[in-house]
Amino acid sequence: MRVPRATYRVQVSGGFRFEDVKGLAPYLARLGVSDLYSSPYTKARPGSTHGYDVVDHNELNPEIGTPGEYEEMVRALHEGGMGQVLDIVPNHVGVGSENERWTDVLEHGPASENASFFDIDWYPINRPELRGKVLLPVLGDHYRATLENGELVLRFDRDEGSFSVFFYDHRFPVDPKTYPEILESLPLPEGEAETMELESLATAFGNLPGRDETGEERVGERMRDSAVNEARLARLCGSSSEVLGAVERRVEGLNGNVGEPESFEGLHRLLEEQAYRLAYWRVASDEINYRRFFAINDLAGIRQEDQPVFEATHELVLGLLRDGKINGLRIDHPDGLYDPAGYFEDLQDAASEALRKGEGEPPAYVVVEKILAAHERLPEDWPVSGTVGYEFMNLLNGLFVDASGEEGIDRAYRRFTGRATTFEDLLYASKKIAMRDELASELNVLSRRLLRIAEGFAGRRQYDFTLHVVRDTITEVVARFPIYRTYVRPGHVSEADRRYIDWAVGSAKKRTTAPDTSSYDFLHEVLLLEEEGPAEYRRAVEAFVGKFQQYTGPVMAKGMEDTSLYIHNRLPSLNEVGGEPERFGVSVAAFHIENAERARRWPGAMLSTSTHDTKRGEDVRARINVLSEMPSLWRENLLRWGRANRTRRRVVEDHPAPSRNDEYLLYATLLGAWPLEGLDGLDEEGLEDFRGRIRAYMEKAIKEAGTHTSWTNANEEYEGAISHFVDALLTPSENDLFLQEFLPFARGVARLGALNSLSQTLLKLTVPGVPDVYQGNELWDFSLVDPDNRRPVDYGMRKKLLDGLEGMDPAGLADGVTSMLEEGEWQDGRPKLYLTWRALGLRRERPALFSEGEYVPLGVSGEGADHLVAFARVLGDEAAVVVAPRLVASLADDSGALRLRPESLASISVELPAGLAGTGLTDVLTGELVAVEEREGASTVRADELLRGFPVALLASR
Structure with a gap:
């Protein structure tokens, strides 16, 4: 297996294409990464x-480039000695007229050759009117109002010989078997050849196999004859203007006249005969009958557990692996799959065959976008190299949160906002709201499935539960679920999954007010596959468990990531994907334990600090973390700013707008994201750009929170008040007390945040795993949640800065490093770029040391020892020693430079591994030889000497 040494993530799109990546390749090679790590570039929806809204897994996205341009990009990467890790999307596809498989399903229903491709419940128990149909909640109003307003338009494609109904840009094909509704009784002369041909065609269309005839032979007949008959109709209309005119007049008549409701009855009858039901978009949460990606209606789940679906969606990617154009895969949203373990096994088997691996040889490098709770471990039977690194990101971030400041931050948050709800209670409530408002349809399906299981089969009655009881039981258990999902399957119930199910059911049962709790015991047995019965019964139980496991993940994601993390704002840097905001700080010992565990179990796991999905960039978090070291000062500033800005608030529905909670989040966001070039004040152009970014962020944040407005029920008055408040804060005036007080505080926080950033960067680049740099983050980057973190990256500037670093005189390296740390110099990002370049260079020079080397925590002694993280990577007689400061508010000097006060480190020593006694160590960052002291038989280095030239140290044995 080729495990990357270090990756660099890029977001490709119509604005950053294959040819742009080709031009970037030499820079990435110079920076020291081994693999490009690309977002998906298979064909997606236009724009x-x-x-992630892929519509064809086996075609490159033409908006990103041509096949020839793709080949040139691959060649440029290979010339730089680099491989490529590709992000792929196996769980879902974008649905619309661009997706030919989806369109085919809408045209032919269950008789489509692609019907089994999608996860559609064709025969919902509770909705007989949807039997054989798929609900499409795309209309902007109720169906009848939309119809009679003339927004549904039937059209005839004379070249294809086909009919479709359009709702603006949405196209819905008409089932060819229903064409006689349109073609019969057209006003044409009797006995004419064209008329008889048309009558013959109408009969032929009417004789097509029905949509309920799903046998292979009848499906093949329907597909073949539909195409033949449509081609005949196209030829007839092309040769006879009279027939064409009659067809078009018929279509025009069916489209009705606005203001005459009865004129739309013909079109209504035609739509009633289709394999889909058009509906108001707001009914999706209750009635939709296809599995979605979370609650996004135009992303439909596909059935990778079906081998033909797997084979149909992996032809391109396996070919790219076989040809060496990609070297690894990142699997998006594996928790959405019915059987993730089975999928990974299929993927590795197929990859081994494509790569012609022999038996027992390692398969392809695969990492998975799995979000783990702090107490959760990745299933060790998955044939993957690890996760994409959210758990590492939160572990690392916690190092820079001062646990002793928790009480003070709590007090500041409560004092300013008045909020006292625990995060546990908030998450529980948010998950229930998600089930009620956005994921109710899936809950309804699960409830009816479980009720059917409870009632038994063949008249054998087991339990007297009602649908209401069953639904409430599932709701409470899912709301209490401690992780995204379990992975129970026949013959495989891990001890971990058993513990999670025990906890969720037990917690829900303990808190319920229901007089009869036996439904919880029943669900517990079902989820652990302990229910006995005949084969059909067991299959129903297994199917329920599979669907239940696919449901808990979206509920957790909606409740946690999309809601609670935008409400519980006490220290927003903790509110991250995979994070646990109630976990305030991570000890150095805990950090070492997790790194050693990763080295043993998942040495190829990816290490991330920023991704396209993070709520805020790594440097924003690094700044906000500083507040945990100064909670009293934070509280004082909050109260002062709140008073200074009170006249800028509005009143909406008898409440202040923004709310105190939203205002709190705004101040923290401004501190985290304020541009470095504007810490003494931004010019008008810079302010306008920043205002726009903050307005967009706050609009998304308040809509995700759903407290005062939401995506589905917008409160425009409240949103307007937020926008007004942002503009007022960020429009300087002579009497503006806020900015006069904010900017000096922001300057201090920014400098401390930069020191945090250097430490977390070095740690990411040297601990066990595969470090990833998110696009542009080799410099300071203060991006917020998407789409802010997908803005264009100025690579011209980065290349120019790297040119300068490469041109530094090796003999005067220490002086050059010192100069870039000075006030007015470090703000351009060179210290972070320099650190990234030098650390990646060492990984390139000594790859085995970092991929196979032992992880050795180092002892740190003296007053303030807890402020340093130190470890070594050791392999034979090779070693690298890493020392990084944390909680630096009390260590940093007051000059404005990125330096630590030597006196704050004077009593701290780092003990080196015994094997390094007498070994020369060179600081990779300054080029200086490090003085090693011998004390009582131990080799130590003094922290003040070690960190004199640069705020972090990376030592390498000679």
């Missing part, structure tokens, strides 16, 4: 900025 996609992210690629």
Whole structure:
């Protein structure tokens, strides 16, 4: 297996194409990364900025480039000695007229050759009117109002010989078997050849196999004859203007006249005969009958557990692996799959075959976008190299949160906002709201499935539960679920999954007010596959468990990531994907334990600090973390700013706008994201750009929170008040007390945040795992949640800065490093770029040391020892020693430079591994030889000497 040494993530799109990546390749090679790590670039919906709405897994996205341009990009990477890790999307596809498989399903229903491709409940128990149909909640108003307003328009494609109904840009094909509704009784002369041909065609269309005839032979007949008959109709209309005119007049008549409701009855009858039901978009949460990606209606789940679906969606990617154009895969949203373990096994088997691996040889490098709770471990039977690194990101971030400041931050948050709700209670409530408002349809399906299981089969009655009881039981258990999902399957119930199910059911049962709790015991047995019965019964139980496991993940994501993390704002840097905001700080010992565990179990796991999905960039978090070291000062500033800005608030529905909670989040966001070039004040152009970014962020944040407005029920008055408040804060005036007080505080926080950033960067680049740099983050980057973190990156500036670093005189390296740390110099990002370049260079020079080397925590002694993180990577007689400061508010000097006060480090020593006694160590960052002292038989280095030239140290044995 080729495990990357270090990756660099890029977001490709129509604005950053294959040819742009080709031009970037030499820079990435110079920076020291081994692999490009790309967002999806298979064909997506037109205009996609992210690629996760793929419509064809086996075609490159033409908006990103041609096949020839792709080949040139691959060649440029290979010339730089680099491989490529590709992000792929197996769980879902974008649905619309661009997706030919989806369109085919809408045209032919269950008789489509692609019907089994999608996860559609064709025969919902509770909705007989949807039997054989898929609900499409796309209309902007109720169906009848939309119809009679003339927004549904039937059109005839004379070249294809086909009919479709359009709702603006949405196209819905008409089932060819229903064409006689349109073609029969057209006003044409009797006995004419064209008329008889048309009558013959109408009969032929009417004789097509029905949509309920799903046998292979009848499906093949329907597909073949539909195409033949449509081609005949196209030829007939092309040769006879009279027939064409009659067809078009018929279509025009069916489209009705606005103001005459009865004129739309013909079109209504035609739509009633289709394999879909058009509906108001607001009914999706209750009635939709296809599995979605979370609650996004135009992303439909696909059935990778079906081998033909797997094979149909992996042809391109396996070919790219076989040809060496990609070297690894990142699997998006594996928790959405019915059987993730089975999928990974299929993927590795297929990859081994494509790569012609022999038996027992390692398969492809695969990492998974799995979000783990702090107490959760990745299933060790998954044939993957690890996760994409959210758990590492939160572990690392916690190092820079001062646990002793928790009480003070709590007090500041409560004092300013008045909020006292625990995060546990907030998450529980948010998950229930998600089930009620956005994921109710899936809950309804699960409830009816479980009720059917409870009632038994063949008249054998087991339990007397009602649908209401069953639904409430599932709701409470899912709301209490401690992780995203379990992975129970026949013959495999891990001890970990058993513990999670025990906890969720037990917690829900303990808190319920229901007089009869036996429904919880029943669900517990079902989820652990302990229910006995005949084969059909067991299959129903297994199917329920599979669907239940696919449901808990979206509920957790909606409740946690999309809601609670935008409400519980006490220290927003903790509110991250995979994070646990109630976990305030991580000890150095805990950090070492987790790194050693990763080295043993998942040495190829990815290490991330920023991704396209993070709520805020790594440097924003690094700044906000500083507040945990100065909670009293934070509280005082909050109260002062709140008073200074009170006249800028508005009143909406008898409440202040922004709310105190939203205002709190805004101040923390301004501190985290304020541009470095504007810490003494931004010019008008810079202010306008920053105002726009903050307005967009706050609009998204308040809509995600759903407290005062939301995506589905917008409160425009409240949103307007937020926008007004942002503009007022960020428009300087002579009497503006806020900015006069804010900017000096922001300057201090920014400098401390930069020191945090250097430490977390070095740690990410040297601990066990595969470090990833998110696009542009080799410099300071103060991006917020998407789409802010997908803005264009100025690579011209980065290349120029790297040119300067490469041109530094090796003999005067220490002086050059010192100069870039001075006030007015470090703000351009060179210290972070320099650190990244030098650390990646060492990884490139000594790859085995970092991929195989032992992780050795180092002892730190003296007053303030807890402020340093120190470890070594050791392999034979090779070693690298890493020392990084944390909680630096009390260590930093007051000059404005990125330096630590030597006196704050004077009593701290770092003990080196015994094997390094007498070994020369060179600081990779300054080029200086490090003085090693011998004390009582131990080799130590003094922290003040070690960190004199640069705020972090990376030592390498000679």
